[in-house]
Amino acid sequence: MTSPTLDHVTSLLAQHPLIDGHNDLPWCARETVGYDFDRLDIAGDTSDRNHTDIPRLRKGQVGAQFWSVFVPSNLPDGTAVTATLEQIDAVHQMIGRYSDDFALARTADEVEAVFASGRIASLLGAEGGQSIDSSLAALRMLYVLGVRYMTLTHNDNNPWADSATDVPVHNGLSAFGREVVGEMNRVGMLVDLSHVSADTMRDALAATTAPAIFSHSSARAVCSSPRNAPDDVLATLQANDGVIMSTFVPDFVSQACADWRDEARAAALSAGVDPKDHVKFTAFTTTRQRQHPKPVATIKDAVTHFEYLRQVVGVDHLGVGGDYDGVDRLPNGLEDVSCYPRLFAELADLGWSDDDLAKAAGGNVLRVMRAVEDVARELQQTTPPSLATIEQLDGIG
Numbered sequence: 001m002t003s004p005t006l007d008h009v010t011s012l013l014a015q016h017p018l019i020d021g022h023n024d025l026p027w028c029a030r031e032t033v034g035y036d037f038d039r040l041d042i043a044g045d046t047s048d049r050n051h052t053d054i055p056r057l058r059k060g061q062v063g064a065q066f067w068s069v070f071v072p073s074n075l076p077d078g079t080a081v082t083a084t085l086e087q088i089d090a091v092h093q094m095i096g097r098y099s100d101d102f103a104l105a106r107t108a109d110e111v112e113a114v115f116a117s118g119r120i121a122s123l124l125g126a127e128g129g130q131s132i133d134s135s136l137a138a139l140r141m142l143y144v145l146g147v148r149y150m151t152l153t154h155n156d157n158n159p160w161a162d163s164a165t166d167v168p169v170h171n172g173l174s175a176f177g178r179e180v181v182g183e184m185n186r187v188g189m190l191v192d193l194s195h196v197s198a199d200t201m202r203d204a205l206a207a208t209t210a211p212a213i214f215s216h217s218s219a220r221a222v223c224s225s226p227r228n229a230p231d232d233v234l235a236t237l238q239a240n241d242g243v244i245m246s247t248f249v250p251d252f253v254s255q256a257c258a259d260w261r262d263e264a265r266a267a268a269l270s271a272g273v274d275p276k277d278h279v280k281f282t283a284f285t286t287t288r289q290r291q292h293p294k295p296v297a298t299i300k301d302a303v304t305h306f307e308y309l310r311q312v313v314g315v316d317h318l319g320v321g322g323d324y325d326g327v328d329r330l331p332n333g334l335e336d337v338s339c340y341p342r343l344f345a346e347l348a349d350l351g352w353s354d355d356d357l358a359k360a361a362g363g364n365v366l367r368v369m370r371a372v373e374d375v376a377r378e379l380q381q382t383t384p385p386s387l388a389t390i391e392q393l394d395g396i397g
Contacts, residue, residue, distance in 0.1 A: 009344040010061060012354055012361075017063025017115040018340055019362035021215035021245035021321030022125065022194075024068050025052045026090050028325040035090045037097055051324035051336040054101050057120060059338040063362060064111045064121035066215060067091045068326070069147065072278050073130045073154035073163070081138055084131040088124060088145050095122050106146055108369040111362075125192065125215055128154030129161055134176065134390040136183050148369075149190035149215060152177070152200060155276040159390060162197040164226040165276055172203035175393040181207040183386045188376030190368070193217070193237075194227070194321070201233045210375040211240055211368045216247040216321030218305040219312070225251060225258045234313045241371065243364045244313060245321030246305050248334045250297035253305055260294050261285075286328060299333030303346045306360070310352075316367075318360040 025042075028050050033039040040046060042053040057065070069087035071080050095102045103114040105121035114121035124147045131150065132138040142150070152173075153163040160177035162168045170177065181204050184191050191212040193201045205212060214237075220228035229237070229244055237244060250257040264285050265275040273284045285294075309318055324330065324337050333342055344357050352360075390396050 003345065005348050006341055006345045009341050009348055009357065012357060013061035013063070013341060013344065016358040017111065017121070017362040017366075018061050019064040019066070019111070019121075019319065019365045020062055020337075020340075021066050021213070021319055021365070022068050022127075022247070022323050022326065023052060023065055023337070024070055024323065024326035025050065026067055026087050026094070027070050028052075029090060029094075030087065035093070037094060042094075043098060047336065051330065054098060056336050056338040057101075060340040062120055062337060062340065063115045064105065064123065066123045066125040066149065068125050068127050069131070070127035070154070070326075071131060073128045073156040073158070074274070074277055075130065078133055080128075080130040081133050084126060084142070085145075088142070088147065091122065091124055092146070104146060106148065107373060108366045111366060111369070123148050125149040125151070127151045128195065129158045129180065130154065130156075132180075134159050136180065136386050136388065139180065139183055139189070140187055140385065143187045143189050147189065149192040149213060150184065151192040151194050151215065152180070152196045152204060154195050155278060159396065160394065162200050163276075164195055164197050168197060168199065170200075172197065172199035173207065176388070176390040178203065178207045179386055179388050179393055182209075184208075185210045185372075185375055186379040186383055186385070188373050190372055193229070193233075197226070198230055198233060201229065202236070205233070205236045205240055208240070209379070210372045211242040212237065213242055213319070213365075213368060214244040214321070216245060216249070216323045216326075218244075218246045218252050219308045221312075222305050222308050223253055223255050223258050225261075227252050231312060234309070238313045238317050241317075241368070243317050243319045243368050244309060245319035245365070246302070246309055247321045247323050248302050248330050249323050249327050250294075250301075250329065250331055251327075253301040253331065254295060254297035256295035257297050260292075263292075264288055282328065294329075297331035299331055299339075299342060299346060302331055302334060302343060303350070306343075306347060307350065310356075315356045315359055316364060319362070319365050320360065
């Protein structure tokens with residue numbers, strides 16, 4: 001069923017690329033079919049198994065997608081690098097297999113060129129500093145392979161940064177962590193503050209010389225999850241000219257869902273399950289829901305965050321980070337990747353102009369990407385690749 005507003009938004013998104021900040025299809029493909037796209041053929045309808053396939057991406061007017069090359073943050077030392085390389089390979093193989101619909105994009109100009117060709121621009125984002133094993137050389141190689149953002153942590157602290165969901169060790173970034181941010185600026189990789197502690201957010205924003213992003217986080221003042229950004233950080237992000245890509249994850253947009261997750265974390269600890277273990281905790285909560293049903297979030301919850309963020313950080317600093325295939329359930333009205341136009345229709349009905357919608361859909365992200373690329377070009381004229389090690393800067397070893 002369509003409406004005049006929905007029709008208008010659909011037409012608008014055909015002209016302005018909708019850039020989603022985070023989709024976990026690669027991990028879903030790894031876990032369910034071992035990357036076998038014969039068994040998970042996303043050219044057709046896979047709605048019985050996941051949130052993402054090409055027909056639904058097309059229906060959702062997705063113009064560009066950051067595919068997350070996530071790996072768990074509790075993998076043994078070094079193995080996270082190999083697993084990340086496997087994830088990167090899977091995305092490249094997926095792009096090649098479905099080349100009529102996808103094309104790799106590494107720059108803002110390439111995003112626009114792919115969009116103009118009628119295909120979905122495909123970018124890569126690493127989720128968690130565990131993916132570089134405290135090696136700046138590994139960071140540079142991820143960039144060479146197409147990774148264009150790195151979330152500084154995932155659910156666990158790493159040796160140089162504190163996570164939002166772990167007990168603080170560094171009180172933000174260590175000296176090596178600040179060096180990581182500087183090297184990301186130098187190579188042209190977006191500094192992603194989703195998943196990090198508030199102190200890490202503050203330290204990273206103080207350290208970066210380029211705009212930063214949140215690839216999939218929302219407003220802490222609306223939902224008190226530690227995965228969301230507090231108001232003081234949003235003010236600094238605005239001054240940094242960065243962007244927060246507001247997410248659809250129920251636990252981060254609905255206070256009732258966040259409270260349920262807190263209760264589930266406590267129950268998991270009592271049962272000997274580490275809530276930071278993404279795989280085990282997801283299995284635990286799936287089972288727990290049979291006896292303790294989870295509250296249901298709705299599209300209105302997500303809209304509330306967009307409205308609040310527009311007021312606090314400004315429409316020039318907003319984006320979209322759905323986190324499809326990264327959670328088991330999405331809000332009612334945002335069930336899969338076909339649903340983005342519904343969100344923008346809701347915003348349009350609240351008085352958002354076409355210019356506002358185009359900025360939030362992807363215009364702001366393109367601006368940030370270009371700024372990061374400009375900073376990298378300038379730094380590379382004067383600054384050589386960093387040879388610093390964590391042992392030297394943090395006294396480890």
